[in-house]
Amino acid sequence: xxxxxxxxxxxxxxxxxxxxxxxxxxxxxxxxxxxxxxxxxxxxxxxxxxxxxxxxxxxxxxxxxxxxxxxxxxxxxxxxxxxxxxxxxxxxxxxxxxxxxxxxxxxxxxxxxxxxxxxxxxxxxxxxxxxxxxxxxxxxxxxxxxxxxxxxxxxxxxxxxxxxxxxxxxxxxxxxxxxxxxxxxxxxxxxxxxxxxxxxxxxxxxxxxxxxxxxxxxxxxxxxxxxxxxxxxxxxxxxxxxxxxxxxxxxxxxxxxxxxxxxxxxxxxxxxxxxxxxxxxxxxxxxxxxxxxxxxxxxxxxxxxxxxxx
Numbered sequence: 196x197x198x199x200x201x202x203x204x205x206x207x208x209x210x211x212x213x214x215x216x217x218x219x220x221x222x223x224x225x226x227x228x229x230x231x232x233x234x235x236x237x238x239x240x241x242x243x244x245x246x247x248x249x250x251x252x253x254x255x256x257x258x259x260x261x262x263x264x265x266x267x268x269x270x271x272x273x274x275x276x277x278x279x280x281x282x283x284x285x286x287x288x289x290x291x292x293x294x295x296x297x298x299x300x301x302x303x304x305x306x307x308x309x310x311x312x313x314x315x316x317x318x319x320x321x322x323x324x325x326x327x328x329x330x331x332x333x334x335x336x337x338x339x340x341x342x343x344x345x346x347x348x349x350x351x352x353x354x355x356x357x358x359x360x361x362x363x364x365x366x367x368x369x370x371x372x373x374x375x376x377x378x379x380x381x382x383x384x385x386x387x388x389x390x391x392x393x394x395x396x397x398x399x400x401x402x403x404x405x406x407x408x409x410x411x412x413x414x415x416x417x418x419x420x421x422x423x424x425x426x427x428x429x430x431x432x433x434x435x436x437x438x439x440x441x442x443x444x445x446x447x448x449x450x451x452x453x454x455x456x457x458x459x460x461x462x463x464x465x466x467x468x469x470x471x472x473x474x475x476x477x478x479x480x481x482x483x484x485x486x487x488x489x490x491x492x493x494x495x496x497x498x499x500x501x502x503x504x505x
Contacts (some may be wrong), residue, residue: 210308213367217310218322220369223264224295225362227314228252228271228285230259236313236362237261237285238371240397242294244287247397248361249376249387250276253283261287264320275404277396279474279503281345281376281387283361284400295363298370300349300388301468303327311353311375311384313362325353325384331417331466333437334377334385347392347468348385349373355384392472407476409500412443417466418455424488432465433457433488445485448498454487461486474500 224239226246235252239245246261258272269289276283303309307327315321329350349364355375364373364386373386387393399406418435425431434456439446450456456464460473460483473483479502486495 213308214310214322214324217365217367217369218312221295221310221312221363221365221371222320222322223292224371225312225314225320226261226263227317227319227358228259228261228361230254230256234259234314234317235358235360236319236375238361238363238374239292239294240297240371244289244291245274245401246271246285246287246291247374248283248285249374250278250281250283251376252361253285259285261285261291262319263292265292275400275406277400277406277408279345279408279410280393280396280406280471282374282393282396282400284397295365295371296369297389297394298366298368298372300330300372300390303330303349303366303372303388305329308367309349309351309353309372310365310367311351311355311359311362311386312365313355313359313375315356315358317358321359323354325351328352328383329416331434331468332385333414333416333467345376345385345387346471346474347388347466348376349388351384351386353384359384388468390468392468395475407479408503409474409476409478410443410503411445411470411474411498411500412440413445413450413456413470414438414440415456415467415470420455420457420488421491424457424493428457430457430463430465434464434466434469436487444498444500448485448496450485450487450496450498451489454489454494456485456487457493458486459483476502 237248
């Protein structure tokens with residue numbers, strides 16, 4: 196039997212130490228949550244007993260039970276949910292662990308180590324590790340008959356399974372940089388980032404219980420601009436439209452799959468977050484100029500975001 200190379204052994208030890216350290220520091224802040232017939236995971240993000248999870252975990256339920264890593268159980272109420280970001284806030288009635296340390300997903304880089312902690316298939320406190328596979332993704336989802344797009348998700352190859360939704364995605368320093376939201380299949384996991392945009396959403400949920408959101412209806416991926424366009428605009432990347440949700444504002448405006456979005460509302464767009472940052476209440480019903488690169492030419496279309504309902 197071959198003897199492992201010492202450098203390989205040292206590298207494995209360092210990797211294992213990093214993952215173990217994150218697991219020790221983050222797991223106490225992650226709960227398994229049960230609501231009605233379903234459930235998932237949640238992360239304590241505030242010392243007053245507030246937890247962060249996914250809107251799709253909550254559904255239409257108004258409360259449930261949280262079970263923490265030490266076995267303690269506590270009832271909770273749903274404070275509010277935002278389907279477009281797939282985020283929801285819960286509040287525990289009673290004692291809860293202290294808050295996890297939140298990070299900034301805008302500082303992530305592709306290839307960086309991340310650790311997922313949650314309750315897949317009901318097994319609480321489960322830990323998997325992987326890397327950031329891609330950033331700035333947008334994914335279409337369906338809620339009943341309505342089509343929605345979750346913007347700016349983190350893609351990771353850390354193994355995720357049903358029940359991981361709402362759990363923590365942490366960096367190597369133990370900072371929660373994402374909330375695991377979905378399993379895309381073929382080894383792809385997705386997480387909602389924790390950043391300035393989602394913090395704004397969370398703050399609004401805490402105060403108002405809901406977020407009035409503008410809805411455009413495009414799914415895209417970051418893409419580099421051709422050299423001549425980059426030189427002319429001073430912009431190096433845009434958002435390549437992969438899918439336009441049928442009947443949505445972008446579809447009615449004439450946006451097409453294959454368009455490369457440069458600006459929305461005259462603000463530069465380089466990823467899904469560039470659009471999401473603008474889709475709050477103040478732009479509902481307002482005509483937004485959307486500049487796209489189409490067949491080598493820059494084209495302006497005008498989309499009127501609608502309010503996301505339900």
